[in-house]
Amino acid sequence: MAQMAIERVSKRFKTNTVLDDVSLSAETGEIVVVFGPSGSGKTVLLRLIAGVEDLDAGSISLQGKDVTNAAPEARGLGMAFQNFALFPHMSAFDNIASALTAGASSKSQILSKVEAVARLLKIGHVLQHAPRELSNGQKQRTALARALVSDPRILLLDDPLRNVDAKLRYEMRMELPSLLKTSGSTVLYVTQDYKEAMALGDRIAVLLDGKFAQVATPAQVYREPASLDVARLFGDPTVNVIPTTPTLENGLPVFDIGGASIALPSSYAHVAGRACVVGVRPESIAVSEAFASGAFPVEVVAVTPLNEKSVLLLRAGDGRELLASEAGEGELTRRRGPACASFDRDAMLVFDAASGLRIAPQSH
Amino acid sequence: MEHSSPLEKVLRGLAIALIMIFFLFPIFWIFLMSFQTNEDILRIPPSLFFSPTLSNYQALITGKLETVSGTLDIAFMRNLWNSVLLSTVSVGLALILGVPAAYAFARYKFPLSEDIAFTLLSFRFAPPLLVLLPLSLYYQQIGLTDTYVGLIWVYQLIALPLILWIVRGYFEDISPDIESAYRISGHSWWRTFTRIAVPLAGPGIAAAGLLAFIFCWNNFVFALILASADKQPVTVGSLAFVTAAGIQYGQIAAAIVLSITPTLAIALWAQRYLVEGLSLGAVKG
Numbered sequence: 089m090a091q092m093a094i095e096r097v098s099k100r101f102k103t104n105t106v107l108d109d110v111s112l113s114a115e116t117g118e119i120v121v122v123f124g125p126s127g128s129g130k131t132v133l134l135r136l137i138a139g140v141e142d143l144d145a146g147s148i149s150l151q152g153k154d155v156t157n158a159a160p161e162a163r164g165l166g167m168a169f170q171n172f173a174l175f176p177h178m179s180a181f182d183n184i185a186s187a188l189t190a191g192a193s194s195k196s197q198i199l200s201k202v203e204a205v206a207r208l209l210k211i212g213h214v215l216q217h218a219p220r221e222l223s224n225g226q227k228q229r230t231a232l233a234r235a236l237v238s239d240p241r242i243l244l245l246d247d248p249l250r251n252v253d254a255k256l257r258y259e260m261r262m263e264l265p266s267l268l269k270t271s272g273s274t275v276l277y278v279t280q281d282y283k284e285a286m287a288l289g290d291r292i293a294v295l296l297d298g299k300f301a302q303v304a305t306p307a308q309v310y311r312e313p314a315s316l317d318v319a320r321l322f323g324d325p326t327v328n329v330i331p332t333t334p335t336l337e338n339g340l341p342v343f344d345i346g347g348a349s350i351a352l353p354s355s356y357a358h359v360a361g362r363a364c365v366v367g368v369r370p371e372s373i374a375v376s377e378a379f380a381s382g383a384f385p386v387e388v389v390a391v392t393p394l395n396e397k398s399v400l401l402l403r404a405g406d407g408r409e410l411l412a413s414e415a416g417e418g419e420l421t422r423r424r425g426p427a428c429a430s431f432d433r434d435a436m437l438v439f440d441a442a443s444g445l446r447i448a449p450q451s452h
Numbered sequence: 453m454e455h456s457s458p459l460e461k462v463l464r465g466l467a468i469a470l471i472m473i474f475f476l477f478p479i480f481w482i483f484l485m486s487f488q489t490n491e492d493i494l495r496i497p498p499s500l501f502f503s504p505t506l507s508n509y510q511a512l513i514t515g516k517l518e519t520v521s522g523t524l525d526i527a528f529m530r531n532l533w534n535s536v537l538l539s540t541v542s543v544g545l546a547l548i549l550g551v552p553a554a555y556a557f558a559r560y561k562f563p564l565s566e567d568i569a570f571t572l573l574s575f576r577f578a579p580p581l582l583v584l585l586p587l588s589l590y591y592q593q594i595g596l597t598d599t600y601v602g603l604i605w606v607y608q609l610i611a612l613p614l615i616l617w618i619v620r621g622y623f624e625d626i627s628p629d630i631e632s633a634y635r636i637s638g639h640s641w642w643r644t645f646t647r648i649a650v651p652l653a654g655p656g657i658a659a660a661g662l663l664a665f666i667f668c669w670n671n672f673v674f675a676l677i678l679a680s681a682d683k684q685p686v687t688v689g690s691l692a693f694v695t696a697a698g699i700q701y702g703q704i705a706a707a708i709v710l711s712i713t714p715t716l717a718i719a720l721w722a723q724r725y726l727v728e729g730l731s732l733g734a735v736k737g
Contacts, residue, residue, distance in 0.1 A: 140632040160635040167636045173629035177651050190638030234637070 090149075091116045091274040092137070092242055097146030099132055106132045108298040109146070114291075116241075119268055119275040120303075121289030123282065125321065128295045130278040131170070134244045137276065138167050150242055161190065166235035166273070167244040170251065172227045174219040180206075180230045181215040187238040205237045208267070225256040236271060243273040249284060261287050282322045286310065294318050311435075316444040319367050319437055325399055325411045327367045331441060336360040346405025348384030353433050355449035364447070367437035373412035375400055375422075375429050383430035386410070391422045398422065402429055479712075485705035493701045508706035519697035527681060528707055531689030536714060538675070538685055539668040542604045543661055546611035551657060554616050555649060558623035572616055575609045580673050583609070588677055598680045606674050611664035618663070622656030623649060658725035662718060669715050686711040 090113035099107040106129040114120045122130045135141040137148055139160035147156045155163050166187065174183050181202055188198045206212040209229040214222055222230060232248055249257045265288055268275050279285050285292050286306040293303040294314075302314035313319035319327045332343040334352060341360045342349040352359070352366070374380075375388065386402040389409075393399075400412040400422065412429065438447045456464075485493055487504040511517050517524040556562075557569045587606065588597065596602030626649060634644045650657070672687040679688070690707050693700040 135632070138632065138636050140636070159641075160632065161638045161640055163636070164638075165636065167633065169629045169633060171627060171629055173627060173633040175630060175634065175648060186634060186639070187637040190643075231633075234633070238638070 090114060091118075091151055092276065093149045094133075094137065095147050095149075097133075097136060097148065098144045099129070099136060099141070100144050106298055107136070107143075110295075110298070110300060111146075112293055112300065112303065114274045114276065116274055117269070117272050119265070119277060119288055119290045121277045121279060121285040121292045122295055123279055123285040123289075123292050123321070124295035126280055129298050130280070130295055131246055133295070134167070134246050134276065134278055137163075138165065138244055139163050163242075164240060165242040165244060166238060166240035168231045168235040168246065168248045170247040170278075172219075172231040172251070174227060174230060174234075176219050179216050179218055180211065180222065180226075183219065183230055184215075184233045184237050187234050191238065201237055202233075205233045209233050209236075224252050228252050228256075228260075236267075239271065239273075241273055243268070243271065243275045245275060245277045247278050247280065249279070249281075257284075264288060282324075286322070294321065296321075312446065312448075313437065314446055316365055316367065316439040316446075319439070319446075323369055324394070325370050325413065327369050327437070328373070328410045330366040330368065330408070331364070332366055333363050334360050334366075345384050345408060346386075348405070350384065350431060351382065351433070352436060352438065353449060355451060356438055356447070358450055359438055359447055362447075363441035365439040365441050365444075367439060368410070368431050369435060369437075370399065370411045370413035371397075372432035372435035373402070373410065373429055374432070375402065375412050375414070375427050377423070377427050379428050380430055382433075383428040386427055386429045388422065388424050388427050391424070402427075404429075482705045482708050485701060486709045488702055488705075490698070490700065490702050493705075508702040509710075511703055512706055512710065517693075517695070517700065517703065519695050519700070521695075521697040524692075524695060526689075526692045526703075528686070528689055528692070528703075528710075530682060531684055531686045532710060534683060534689075535669055535685035535687070535711065537600065538603055538607060539665050541600075542607035542611050542668045543615075543665045545604060546608055546615050546664055547657065547661055549608075550612050550615035550660075551619055551650065551653075552645075554619035555623050555645065557616070558620045559628065569616070569620070573613050576613045580609075584673065584677050591678060597678055598683055600683060603675060603679055603683065606678060607668050607671065610667045610671060610674075614664045614667065615657075615660040618660035619653055619656050622653040626652045654725055658722045662722045665718060666715055669711075 093113040095111050097107055097110045098105070110133065112120070112122075122133060124130050132141060136143045137150075139155065139158060139162075143156065147154060149155060150163060150165065174180075175186065178186070184202045184205065185198050188201060193201070202215070203212065206215055209232060211226055211229045211233065214226050217226075219227060219230070228248060228251065232245075235243060235245070249260055252260070261284055268288075277288055279288075289306055291303060292306055292309045294301045294309065296317055301318050302309055304312075304314075309318065310322050313322065316329070320329075330343070330345065334341040334343045334356070336342075336357065337349065337351075339357065340354055341352040341356050343352070343364075343366060344350070375386070376383070384404065386404050388400055389403050390401040391398055392401070394413070397413045397415050400414065402410045402412055404410065410429070438449075439445060440447055484500070486508055487506070488502050489505055489507065492499075492502045507518075512526070512528045515526055515529060517526045557565055591597040591602055596605070630652070631644050631648050634648045635641065639647070669685070670687060671685070675684050675688045681689075686707065690704060690711075693704045693707065
């Protein structure tokens with residue numbers, strides 16, 4: 089029995105359809121990340137589950153109970169908001185305790201529970217402060233503590249790391265998975281940072297234009313994206329896109345880049361003659377100064393450091409620009425000018441040009 | 453902080469002092485007048501030196517007005533009490549009706565919500581005298597003329613739109629997420645309204661209540677037409693000081709001092725609720 093089941097849910101604001109016939113389920117203890125660009129309806133989905141917003145069609149059940157028409161206070165879940173939504177006229181302690189005061193907990197129980205969760209989130213020393221006296225990181229932890237303190241079976245986290253600085257975001261990205269796993273709750277986590285999605289999710293539900301484009305494990309979403317749009321959302325720099333119509337040559341599908349023919353794996357033989365889009369992730373492009381088989385000539389135009397890797401801007405013979413990335417500080421060693429590039433064949437992705445859906449390789 | 457030269461500071465202080473004198477002098481002068489006899493007040497040229505007398509206050513409190521042509525009964529204390537009663541109950545009622553209504557207008561979009569809100573505001577555009585003529589006829593028919601209930605009802609025309617529109621703005625400034633968070637924590641709608649929405653809109657409610665109280669207190673024309681002597685507030689009651697034996701300036705001054713005291717006291721008391729920035733730091737902007 090799924091802890092959380094959303095079935096065929098639709099939501100419209102006037103004429104604007106935000107969620108269109110969306111279904112999703114999550115098991116006990118599972119962390120499902122709802123990922124998508126801003127405006128894709130992630131927050132609306134969370135608000136529907138929380139009962140803060142009414143849905144137009146479909147049903148929602150939590151812990152096996154249909155709560156489609158239940159009031160927010162009757163759903164028994166915890167939620168952390170992107171903007172923290174702390175109660176400004178209450179201390180951090182009262183903010184956290186507010187999740188317990190509605191229940192049957194005694195004063196001493198409330199005290200010990202709040203202190204325990206505050207210790208866990210390292211905000212024990214600021215419990216008596218008002219929200220305006222807290223730093224952004226402390227506010228975010230207070231909001232998280234408020235969601236966690238009542239030990240809800242279902243936890244909704246709406247981009248809780250959006251408004252904290254980079255260092256804290258990094259720290260929390262490390263801490264959160266274990267924190268959420270120990271809570272044993274089913275977690276729906278909304279983010280628009282693909283790294284966060286990959287780091288935290290047992291599964292990622294990619295929300296695009298009001299529909300789930302793909303619901304799968306992080307590895308699957310990255311390696312076998314359901315569509316070109318999904319592939320574009322994961323990875324930095326983004327996937328290289330080469331529109332082409334492959335032809336068969338000696339039994340291998342090949343396509344052309346600047347006069348050089350590049351072969352796809354034989355498992356893609358069925359795409360020959362079809363209008364396709366080939367996707368190559370930057371890290372799947374190897375650039376060397378010596379010629380290798382299957383390589384094609386390019387010019388290294390620019391080298392930009394990006395965190396721990398370098399991004400190379402390449403220009404092929406036909407003027408097509410490609411981005412490659414490689415580990416290390418190539419900026420110092422990499423020469424601009426003519427070079428050879430080759431694709432990691434097994435990592436190439438092929439999409440249908442018209443629909444944008446991925447074409448899976450066929451095994452023989 | 454901007455830096456200013458000593459000269460600028462002196463000039464600024466001087467300007468503030470001038471403005472204060474301009475606005476406060478009449479009140480100061482009235483305060484002095486309230487301790488003078490009519491002869492002292494009407495002396496030419498006027499003088500700051502006089503032998504103070506409490507006879508004006510005595511006359512007001514005892515209700516016996518001594519004039520050259522004899523003793524008149526005045527109901528000033530009764531008028532003062534009427535003012536307190538009418539203003540307090542009117543504002544109280546307007547708050548009970550207006551704050552939930554303001555919340556509804558701020559949070560929920562229902563058919564014609566904007567039109568209803570605007571209609572309520574438009575009551576304040578209408579010239580009171582225009583409204584009063586038909587109103588006094590209706591009041592006579594349904595027996596509300598010269599009753600406290602009738603006056604309090606008509607005072608809603610003053611207080612309700614003011615409270616509704618000011619408080620609505622304050623509710624709109626509260627992030628709905630704050631209220632959602634409280635409800636998700638397991639609290640009912642009503643508890644959320646009383647524990648979160650109302651306290652956060654507190655400064656607005658205090659400001660609107662205070663303004664409404666002052667407007668009700670200062671109202672003249674509604675009570676003049678719709679009430680007789682024993683239901684009239686001080687504003688109308690002060691007409692009694694224009695007697696056959698002349699205008700009793702001393703008593704008028706004393707009456708003004710007594711009648712601005714409650715509003716002043718309430719303003720000073722409400723000031724602490726007018727703190728701004730209470731909602732700072734709740735949400736990341």
